[in-house]
Amino acid sequence: MRIGIIGAGIGGLATALSLEAAGFRDITVHERADRIRGLGVGLNLLPHAIRELTELGLRDRVEALGVAPETLVYMNRFGQHIWSEPRGLAAGYRWPQLSVHRGQLQLALRDAVVECLGDVIRLGHRLVDVQGEDDGSETVRFATADGEITATYDLVIGADGIHSALRALRYPAEGAPPWSGLTLWRGVAEAPVLVDGRTMIMAGDGDQKFVAYPLGAPEDGRQRLNFIAEQRGTGPFESLKDRADWNRAVDPGPIAKLFADWRFEGLDVPAIIANAEEILEYPMVDRDALAQWTFGRTTLVGDAAHAMYPNGSNGGSQAILDARTLAFHLGTAARAGAAVDAGAAADRSAEGAAIDAALAGYEDARRPAMTALLAGTRATGPERVMLLAAERAPQGFARIDDVIPRSEREEIANAYKRAAGFAPSILNERASLGVGDPA
Template sequence: MGSATEKFRIVIAGGGIAGLATAIALRAPNRQITVLERSRMLGEVGALISLQPNATKIVEKWGIDKFLEQAEPMPDRTFRIYNVEGQMVRKMALEKETFGADRMLYHRQDLHKGLLDAATSPDLPGPPAVVRTSSPVADCDPEAGTVTLQGGETLEADLIVGADGIHSEVRTAVLSEERRAIPTGISAYRLLIPFENLKDLVLPEKMIESKAIEGSTTMIMGHDKRVIMGPGRGGKVFGVVALVPDEKMNEESSTSSWVEAGSRQKLMESYADFPDWLKNIFAAAPDIALWQLRDIDPLPTWTKGRVILVGDAAHAMLPTQGQGASQSVEDAEALRAFFKNVPAAGTGSRPNADEITSALQSVFAARYERASLIQLYSRQQARPATDGKTSNTVTLDPAQFMKYNCDYEGAEDWLARQRAKSSE
């Protein structure tokens, strides 16, 4: 048991969205939070990303609005699905009144910067997090509570959070074996288009009437392919992700890097059966990136000793529901909830091993089933390309699953609901 002068030491491996959200969530008096980021943090990849209502509700409670407002988020209150003829076949509302918050679209760089500014700001409760860049983790000892960097330096911590992504080193330490990311049979082209480039395009009449290109997320489906589009940066840019089954690709996609260049000509060939108006949107993009989508199977555990995994390290999932970042925020909120009284009052400033283990088990119990189901459904939505990747099936339809995703009020409430269901 530590003395009253010792701080509760928290080390977070990974300075992406999951790591920074965790740093914000765990800030409190007498806590020392260090974030270890492998890169030089010169800027996140340029792509659009969403926080769904389940995550927006959480970050609003954290009081970081002034940091996120600088990111120029756009509320997205409608999800529309079109066929390849440009006819709307389904419309789902994402009204704030339905789920208690908006779905917000961000440019990934801007969201990352907003979270970084909040994590390191002196204006939030507790000492600011210290972010160390160019600090890749090489090893972790969960029982001893140590993290070793590639340069050989070892850091001791009372709590270690593995937020180091889909290729996590901390995950290997927790599981005592390596779990590699799995190619899911789908590749994705990513386009980020200035809105100015789209103003003279001729789009299907019904799409223009619904203003789908201006104010909501739009999905075009057909021929085992899909395109998801939406606005960002206050309407300055338009993001497009085009998903293609690997066997129907016209170029090699063997990398999971988001910055690998893609061929515009090969993208056009993959969408040859789609109408010209969609290909005109592709043609308006200044450049095109291509990456192979990967996820991981549900892990047997996320925690060992003083360590827990969060975000992609714990439950990497496909982007078909747009829940990846939101599930990372949910993980951070769960840590905040179950560590709010750690260490226990009157027991010193540093928690003992039993307190850490107990709190981590509560986080895992609150998060595992929910995150794993969303992970599974994200994979299932990518069928037929992902057929054979799992033997389980989710029977909810998209509207039901949207309610499951978004009707969420935090980890403690979730556990209470589950207990109430089991006692019925």
């Protein structure tokens, strides 16, 4: 089976590795950028994603990139404790949660793709069009520095992010991602060790928020922290051009002033922001849920399919789950013997039927779940405890149990884990998504 992947981000590279592990070899990854530079800041890989990377044989190299947080703490804008919970192994999972630099993870996945599949990443390839052929294959047209080229695949997978060209071809009237009204500033800074060096902190409410977590081990009382500062109604994001610029660097000074009073025990927010190596400004945008991901022999994964707000730290993890689920269904169909030698017309028909069945199985497994999760993130996901604290006790509180009973806080946390597919009992007990070589 000839497979073309559009996009060499986390989702696209994880898809290539998942397909290779399922026994597929004829894979090409097309990337719009002229080089993979490993850009970005921090991200969290939740235990369900680490399980998949472990089964792909990548856990050690990914674990070496970052830190395994053991505790997540929610606070209000006054630094008062709302809720805390263990994370990763400390929460009873068989796999850790890992905080890593997105760019370093992308480069590690790229290297793994080259090791497994060879020189299959085509840089400087901008998707222009995809046309279905009479035999069920898809002819893809790319713009390159040397002019337009075409390639024909039995399956095309769009992993090209929130501004997906493949998604735009299928939904040409969709327009720009809707803006939530919130602006994010993301950065990395050297700072005093955060609590015990393995703690994530989220502080604030629906109008202003600060998130920090470690990206490196403590050294001489300091460590690298990833942070996200968030403010409602700030930022000139009225045009698609602005919304599309994910690497817009800004002066940290004005951002630090927005958080001038946010100095809590062990957490000096304005100092962290002021000391950032670089601050990137983002609009908080997502995409509306789609009624269909698959058209012909094309489908979507990751942000191209279901870009969502970062509430819950789930975007990269869900892209990896998409990749593994798609590869599982394709590999299972092949192992069942539905896809056979592609030489004869009858065999081509059988192979096509297997692809169609696998794509239907993938979409049935992932799209309804992601539609529900997207709605949950728009309702702030597990961060709802911070909104409730602000609504019910805007000036702070003496006892959080008088504001939000423990049972309510527990259910908010557990409901999100169930929706995102990483409740410990569900994740620890479900069957593997790994498959062997196709028959």
